[in-house]
Amino acid sequence: MESTGPVERASEPPSYRWANIFGTLMAILTLTIPALAIGYYSSHSGLEPLSRTPYTLDQSGK
Template identity: 90%
Template sequence: MESTGPVERASEPPSYRWANILGTLIAVLTLTIPALAIGYYSSHTGLEPLSRNPYTLDKSGN
């Protein structure tokens, strides 16, 4: 005996497009926010450059 009702596919889960978009957004933010924070807080203004190269001799020959 055949039923005349609509055929449902029980093996496929329902599609949640918003969940896929939200998951992608969270993944992108997880990868970019740490890199942006490191770039923002690691400024070169607080570092002092070396006054001279320790492997070269000064003008007096020492």
């Protein structure tokens, strides 16, 4: 049997360019979002130093 239609190339896999772009984007976001979140929430502006005592003395020294 002969086919009169165009011959398809069976040796080449179909191109999934959008899947490659999406996968690359997901990998970049997976690596950067946790680092940005850690950097944001570990800023020193609102944290108290750990060396402070949990109590304070009044003016008389008691």
